[in-house]
Amino acid sequence: MADPRTVAPATSILLTLGLICFAEPGFAQQPDSSASAEALKKLSIEQLMNLEVTSVSRRPERLAQAASAIQVITQQDIRRSGASSLPEALRLVTNLQVAQVNSRDWAISARGFNSTTANKLLVLIDGRTVYTPLYSGVFWDVQDVPLGDVDRIEVISGPGATLWGANAVNGVINVITKRARETQGLVVSGGGGTELRGFGTTRYGGALGSHVNYRIYGKGWAREPSVLPGGQDATDDWHMEQAGFRLDWDASTINQVTMQGDLYNGRISQATAGDIAVSGGNVVAKWSHTVSANSAVTAQLYYDRTNRNIPGTFGEDLDIYDVDLQHATRLGARHDVVWGLGYRLINDRVANSALLAFLPPHVTRQWFTGFVQDEIALIPDRLHVALGTKVEHNDYTGYEIQPSGRVSWRLSPSGTLWAAVARALRTPSRIDRELFFPGQPPYLIAGGPGFHSEEELAYELGYRHQRGALALSVATFYSRYHGLRSVEQVNPPTPSPAVIANGQYGESYGAEVTADYLITKGWRVRAGHTELRIHIWPNPGSTDTTRGASESQTPDRQFFLFSSLDLPAHLRLDAGMRAIDDITRQQVPGYAELNAKLTWQPTPQLDLSLVGQNLLHDRHAEFGAPATRREIERGVYGLVEWRF
Amino acid sequence: MLARAPRALPLAALLVAGRGLAAQAVRASEYDVKAVFLFNFAQFVEWPAEAFPEADTPLVIGVLGDDPFGRVLDQTVGDERLGGRRFQIRRYHSVDEIKTCHILFVSRPEGDRPQSVLAGLKNRPILTVSDADGFAERGGMIRFVTDRSRIRLQLNLAATEAAHLTISSKLLRVAEIITRPGP
Numbered sequence: 001m002a003d004p005r006t007v008a009p010a011t012s013i014l015l016t017l018g019l020i021c022f023a024e025p026g027f028a029q030q031p032d033s034s035a036s037a038e039a040l041k042k043l044s045i046e047q048l049m050n051l052e053v054t055s056v057s058r059r060p061e062r063l064a065q066a067a068s069a070i071q072v073i074t075q076q077d078i079r080r081s082g083a084s085s086l087p088e089a090l091r092l093v094t095n096l097q098v099a100q101v102n103s104r105d106w107a108i109s110a111r112g113f114n115s116t117t118a119n120k121l122l123v124l125i126d127g128r129t130v131y132t133p134l135y136s137g138v139f140w141d142v143q144d145v146p147l148g149d150v151d152r153i154e155v156i157s158g159p160g161a162t163l164w165g166a167n168a169v170n171g172v173i174n175v176i177t178k179r180a181r182e183t184q185g186l187v188v189s190g191g192g193g194t195e196l197r198g199f200g201t202t203r204y205g206g207a208l209g210s211h212v213n214y215r216i217y218g219k220g221w222a223r224e225p226s227v228l229p230g231g232q233d234a235t236d237d238w239h240m241e242q243a244g245f246r247l248d249w250d251a252s253t254i255n256q257v258t259m260q261g262d263l264y265n266g267r268i269s270q271a272t273a274g275d276i277a278v279s280g281g282n283v284v285a286k287w288s289h290t291v292s293a294n295s296a297v298t299a300q301l302y303y304d305r306t307n308r309n310i311p312g313t314f315g316e317d318l319d320i321y322d323v324d325l326q327h328a329t330r331l332g333a334r335h336d337v338v339w340g341l342g343y344r345l346i347n348d349r350v351a352n353s354a355l356l357a358f359l360p361p362h363v364t365r366q367w368f369t370g371f372v373q374d375e376i377a378l379i380p381d382r383l384h385v386a387l388g389t390k391v392e393h394n395d396y397t398g399y400e401i402q403p404s405g406r407v408s409w410r411l412s413p414s415g416t417l418w419a420a421v422a423r424a425l426r427t428p429s430r431i432d433r434e435l436f437f438p439g440q441p442p443y444l445i446a447g448g449p450g451f452h453s454e455e456e457l458a459y460e461l462g463y464r465h466q467r468g469a470l471a472l473s474v475a476t477f478y479s480r481y482h483g484l485r486s487v488e489q490v491n492p493p494t495p496s497p498a499v500i501a502n503g504q505y506g507e508s509y510g511a512e513v514t515a516d517y518l519i520t521k522g523w524r525v526r527a528g529h530t531e532l533r534i535h536i537w538p539n540p541g542s543t544d545t546t547r548g549a550s551e552s553q554t555p556d557r558q559f560f561l562f563s564s565l566d567l568p569a570h571l572r573l574d575a576g577m578r579a580i581d582d583i584t585r586q587q588v589p590g591y592a593e594l595n596a597k598l599t600w601q602p603t604p605q606l607d608l609s610l611v612g613q614n615l616l617h618d619r620h621a622e623f624g625a626p627a628t629r630r631e632i633e634r635g636v637y638g639l640v641e642w643r644f
Numbered sequence: 645m646l647a648r649a650p651r652a653l654p655l656a657a658l659l660v661a662g663r664g665l666a667a668q669a670v671r672a673s674e675y676d677v678k679a680v681f682l683f684n685f686a687q688f689v690e691w692p693a694e695a696f697p698e699a700d701t702p703l704v705i706g707v708l709g710d711d712p713f714g715r716v717l718d719q720t721v722g723d724e725r726l727g728g729r730r731f732q733i734r735r736y737h738s739v740d741e742i743k744t745c746h747i748l749f750v751s752r753p754e755g756d757r758p759q760s761v762l763a764g765l766k767n768r769p770i771l772t773v774s775d776a777d778g779f780a781e782r783g784g785m786i787r788f789v790t791d792r793s794r795i796r797l798q799l800n801l802a803a804t805e806a807a808h809l810t811i812s813s814k815l816l817r818v819a820e821i822i823t824r825p826g827p
Contacts, residue, residue, distance in 0.1 A: 040680040046819055048684070049795060137710055383711070413711065415738040425730045466711075467735065469718055518715055521722045630649065 006131035011319035019093050026286065034200075056609035067386065069157045069462055069475035069512055070461045071095055071528075076148050078159075080564050080574040080598035084196050084221070084637070086142050087465050089147060090173065091578065093514045094528020095157040095475070096193040097600045099580075099623035102226040103236040104141040105266055107623045110157035112534045114510055116623075118211030120169035120456075122160065123583040126177055126260060126303050128284050129167075129322065133346050133365065134358070136429040140307070142264060142278050144242055146201050146217045148187060148641075157512060159424035159458045161402040162371060162388045165337070169456050170479075177260075180205055180213035182269075184225060184644040193637025195613065197222040197237075211250045218243040225269065226630040227619055234630050244360060245618035259283070269587040280306040283369035294330035299323075315360070319346065334380070336513035338388075339372040348430070357439040358430055361449075368393040384408050387607040396428040397452050414467035419460065426454040430501055430532065445487065448500035454495035455618035469518035480510040484536060486544035486549055495545075503542030506551070508534040522566030529559045553623070555581035555590070572599040591620045607637040675713050678749075679720040679789055685728050685747055685771060687788070690810035691777075695746060695769045702732040704744050708761065709751040729740070740765030750774040750784065753821055758784050768809050772788055780822040787808075789820075798822050 040048070044368060073092045083089040087106040097114045099107045109118040119136035122129065123143070130143050153175050160168035183205040190200035199221035207213050222239035246261035251257055261283035268276040282304040289297045303321050309315040326340035344367040350358040360564045373388025389403035403421035411417055432451040436443045462475035486503030508530035518524050534555060536548025559579045566572055575596045582590040594616050599609040613635040614620065621631045665799055696703075703726055708711065721731040736742050739761055748770050754761055755776025762772065762783045772785045779787040780798040785807070787798040799819035804811055 037676060037680065037716065040676060040681065041720065043680070045684060045688075045814065047679060048677055048796070051794065051819060210717075363727065413735050466714075469715060518718070521719060 005606065020223045025216070050393070057550045067384075067408040067462075068160070069095055069460065069473070069477075071155050071157075071514060073153050073155075074146075075150055075208055076153065077562075078150060080154075080572065080599075081562075082084070082574070082595060082609065082613070082639075083147060083538060084199065084532050084611075086143055086145065086147070086175065088613075089150075089153065090155075092576070093153070093155045093332050094514050094558075095530060096155060096171070096173075096412060097530075097532075097554055097558070099583075100632050101623045102234060103223055104238050106140040107553070108138070108140065110155070111479070111510070111533050113170060113551050113552045114623075117431065117549060119429065120167065120181075120454075121171045121173065121620055122164050122168040123173045123175075124164075125175045125282060127286065127324075128282060128304060128318075131320075132169065132306070132318065132351075133348055133429055134316065135431040136426060138306070139278075141238070142240075142280060142308075143220075144240070144264065145175060145177060146219055146244075146260075148189070148201070149183050149203065149215070149217070149246075151182075153305060157475070158415045158420070158460050159402075159404065159422040159456060161424035162390045162422065166251075168428065169454070171484075176496040177246065180215045180246050181207075183215045184213065187641065189641035189644075190635055191609075191639040193611075195633055195635030196637045197224050199637075200284040201491045212247065214247040214339070216243070216245045224633075226632055229621070229626075229629055229631055231631075233617065235269050235271040236630070238266060238276075239266035239479065246627050256288045260287040261611070267387075270311065272561055274311075276311070276423070277309045278307065291329075298326045300325075309351075312353060313355055313529070317349045319347040321346075334377045336375040336377075337372065338375075340370070341458070343367070343565055344369075351441050354439045355437075357436045359436055360434070363430070365395045367395075367625065370441055382410050392427070394427050396433065400425050400453060412423045415463065415465045418462050418464070420458070420615040421460075422456075422458050424456045424458065426456075427452065435500075442497065445498045446500070447631060448488075448502075451485075451500055452483060452486050454502065471514075471516040473512075473514045475512045476510070479507065480500070480507045481508070481536075484548070486542055486545055489543040489545070492543040501542075501544075503537050503539045504545045504548055504551070505539060506534060506536035506548060508532065515549065524564045526562040526564075527560060529557070531557050549585055553583050553585050556581055557581045572601070573597070574599075581623070586623065586625050586629075588621050588629070590621060591622070592616060593620065605643050607641040609641075610636070611639060612636050655799075655815070656694050664824075665683060671718075674790065674795075676716050676720075679713050679717045680790070681795070681797075682717065682747055682749060682773060683720050683724070683731070685815070688751045688765065688812040688815040689747075689771050690812070691746060691802075692808045700729070701744065702730045703746050704732045704734055705749070706734045706736055706742060707747040707749045708739070708742070709754040712751055713749075734792045741816075745770050747771045750776070750779070752776055755779055755784070768807055769807050771804070771809060784803050786819070790812070796820060803815070 008050055008546040025272045028094050042239045071093050077092055078089045079090055081372045087098060087108060088370060089098055090108060095110060097109050101107055105116050107114045107116050107118060113120050117137045123138050124130065125145060130138055132139055144146055153173065156172045158171065160172040164172050169512045174318050183203065185205055187203045192198035201217065201219040203215055203217040205215035220241040223237060226234045228234050241541040242262060242264035246260040249257040260282065261282040265279040270276055282302060284302040286298065291297060304320040306318040322344045322353055324340060324342040326338065328338045330336050345365050345605055351363045352358060352361055361391065369390060369392045371388060371390040373386055375384060375386040377384055386406045389401060392400045401490045402424055406420040408416055408418045428451050432448060437561040456479050458477060458479040460475060465472040482505050483502035484500050484504040486505055488501045490497045490499060510530065512530045514528040516526045532554060534554060536551040536552055538544045558581060563575045564574050575594065577594050579592040580590060593614045596615060597611045599607055601607050615634055617634065619631040619633045621629050624630065708728040716734050721733060724731055748763055750758060750772060753776030758779055759782065774784055775788040783803055785800050785803045789796040789798055797819040800822045814822055
C-alpha cells in the first residue's frame with residue numbers, strides 16, 4: 001500500500017490516484033428454449049405456424065447507430081467465448097481497450113484515455129447508467145449480470161453524447177438483457193478452476209398468466225489473487241454473491257411494463273489492511289407506450305445504491321435517483337424526431353482517511369438534461385442526415401451543450417458510407433474538484449475549484465459492408481481535446497503543492513477495422529484491428545509536468561482474431577487470440593494471449609465445457625506502472641450447464 | 645501461487661420455485677422462422693418450365709431492399725438441394741437487377757408500396773413474399789402476418805395464377821386465401 005510520505009511527486013499522482021483509491025496498490029439464438037435453423041427445418045408448415053416468435057435483436061437500426069462505429073456482440077459470442085464476467089465479455093469487442101489490472105480491477109475505454117479511473121466512456125446496463133460521480137467512471141468489480149441472460153452488448157466507439165449521457169465522450173457500452181419470456185425454465189450452471197476458483201448460477205423463468213413473465217437468478221463466485229511481478233500472491237482474492245429479477249408485463253398491445261433489480265455483496269482481500277467490503281443494489285421500472293403507428297413514449301425510473309468500504313483509504317455510500325422520458329415520433333414523410341428529458345440526483349457520503357479526502361465529504365448533486373434529434377430522409381432509404389443536441393445543467397459548470405451531426409449514405413444494398421461531427425464533454429466529477437491528498441492539510445495536491453468540462457470535437461468517417469456471409473466495417477477518426485485534466489504546480493518548479501486544472505490539450509486519430517466471415521455453416525471467423533495515436537500538450541502557461549501521463553496509457557495498436565468451429569459429435573471449439581502493443585508510458589510490454597473453449601453437448605439440455613484463459617504465458621502484465629503492477633496468471637476452469 | 649484457505653464457497657443460490665418444470669413452448673426468432681418458410685415454399689410451388697432454363701439452374705431466393713435476415717437465410721439454405729438443384733441467395737437493390745429468381749422476399753419499405761415492384765416483375769414466374777401490410781390484397785402473392793406472436797400466411801391466388809405458379813394443396817390448406825383482386 002502506498003505510504004503518503006513516499007508517494008511520487010505530483011507529476012505522477014493523478015496517474016496513481018486511481019490505484020491508490022480504488023485499486024488497492026497496489027448459438028445466434030441457440031441458448032435456452034429458442035430453436036436453431038436446423039431444428040426449424042424439421043418442422044411441418046403447420047408446426048411452424050404454431051411457433052411463438054420473438055423479434056428482439058433485428059430491429060431496424062436507427063441512424064444514430066448506423067452512422068457510428070458500432071459493434072454488437074451477441075449472446076452466442078459471449079457464450080462461446082467462455083467469458084466469466086462482464087469485463088471479460090468486453091474483450092470480445094475489438095474497438096475497446098480492455099486491460100486487466102489485477103484480480104478485480106479493469107481499465108476499459110474506447111479511443112484511448114484509458115486508466116483504472118477512465119472517465120470518457122458511458123456504460124449502461126438495461127438503460128441504467130453505471131457510473132460513479134467520484135471520477136465519472138465505473139467500478140468494474142461490482143458490475144455484473146448473469147451472462148446467459150444477456151441478449152447483446154452494443155458498443156459505440158466515438159462520441160455518443162447527444163443521445164446518451166455526459167460520459168459518452170469516447171464511447172458507449174450498452175448491455176441489454178433478454179426479456180423474461182425468452183428466459184423461461186430452469187438453468188443451473190457451475191464449475192471452478194485455477195484462477196476462477198469456483199462459481200455457480202441458478203436462474204428460473206416462469207409466467208404469471210399469459211401477459212406476465214418473470215425470471216429470478218442467483219449467482220456467486222470466488223477468484224484467486226493476481227500476482228506481483230516476482231510471482232508472489234498479491235493478496236487480492238475476492239468473492240461476490242448477487243441475486244436479481246426481471247418482470248415483463250405486456251399490459252396491452254400498446255403498453256408494456258418492465259421491472260428489474262439486483263442485489264450484490266462481496267469482499268476483497270487487501271495486503272495491508274482489512275478486507276474491502278462492497279455491496280449495493282438497484283431497482284428499475286420502465287414503461288413504454290405506443291401512441292400511434294408513428295409515435296411512442298418510454299419512461300424509466302431507477303434507484304441505485306452503492307456501498308464501498310476500503311479500510312485505510314476511504315469509504316463511500318452513494319444513492320442515485322434517475323428519471324428519464326423519451327418520445328419518438330414521425331413528422332411528415334421525412335422526419336423522425338426523438339426528444340427526451342432526464343433528471344438525476346445523487347447523494348454521496350464519503351468517509352475520509354489520513355491518506356486522502358473528498359471535501360466536503362457529503363454532497364448532493366443534481367443534473368437536468370434534455371435532448372432532441374431529427375433524422376431527416378433526404379433521399380428515403382439512401383441518404384439520411386441526423387442533427388441533434390443535448391443540453392445539460394450540472395451543479396459544477398451550469399449549462400452545457402453537446403451537438404452532433406451525422407450522415408449515412410447507402411451506396412448499395414450492402415454498403416453504407418457514414419460521417420459524423422460531434423462535440424462531447426466530460427463534465428467535472430468529485431475527483432477533479434473535491435479530492436485532497438493527503439487527508440489533512442498541508443495538501444500535496446488539491447482539487448481544482450475552477451475545474452471545468454473537458455471538451456472534445458470529433459470527426460469520423462466510416463464504411464460498413466454486409467453481404468451474405470461477410471460483414472466488414474472500417475471507422476476512422478480524428479479528435480481534438482481542450483481543457484484536459486492537468487496537475488499544476490503552485491510554486492514551480494517545486495512539485496508540490498499542486499492543484500488540479502484544465503491545463504492540457506491534445507489530439508487523437510486512428511482507425512478501427514473489423515471483419516466477420518462465415519466460412520462454412522459451422523465455422524465463423526472474426527477479426528479486428530485498431531490503430532490509435534494520442535498526443536497531449538500543456539497549454540501556454542501551464543506548469544503541468546505530467547505531459548498527459550494519466551490520460552494516454554493506451555497501446556498504439558491491438559489485433560484480435562476469433563474462431564468459432566462446430567465439430568462432429570456435438571463438440572464446439574472456440575478460440576480467441578489478442579495481440580496488444582506495449583503501453584509506453586507505463587513500460588508495460590506488448591503481449592499476445594490466447595483463450596480457448598471446448599464444449600461437448602451430449603444432450604440438448606447439457607453442456608460440458610473446458611475453458612482456458614491467457615494460455616500462452618504463465619503470467620503477464622496488462623496495465624499499471626511498475627511500482628504498483630500486478631500480473632495475470634494463466635487460468636483453466638471447467639463448466640457444467642443444465643437447462644431444464 | 646500461495647494456497648489460501650478457502651473462504652466462502654461460491655453459492656449457486658437455490659432460487660428454484662416449488663412449481664414443477666412444466667414443458668414450455670418452443671420459441672424462435674421471427675426472421676429465423678420466416679427464413680425457413682421461404683425455404684419451404686420451394687417445395688410447395690411448381691414453377692413453369694421456363695423458370696429453370698438449364699438442368700442445373702439453381703433455385704434462387706432473392707431479397708429486395710434492406711435485408712432483415714442478416715445471415716439467417718444463407719444459414720437456413722446452406723448446402724440443401726431440392727430435386728438435385730442447389731439453392732442460391734441473392735440480394736437486390738432494385739427490381740431491374742432481378743434476372744433469374746424464383747422466390748422474392750420484398751422487404752419494407754418496398755413492400756409497403758408493392759405496385760411499383762410488382763409492375764416491374766410483369767407477372768414473371770416469381771413467388772413474391774413480404775410482411776408488409778396489405779401486401780396480398782395489393783397484388784403480392786404471400787404475406788407473413790404476425791398475429792399474437794405467431795406467423796400466419798395470406799395467399800393471393802389470382803396473383804399466383806397470373807404468374808403461372810401452381811401452389812400445392814398443403815400450402816393452400818394452411819393459408820388464408822385473399823380473393824380480392826389486385827389493385
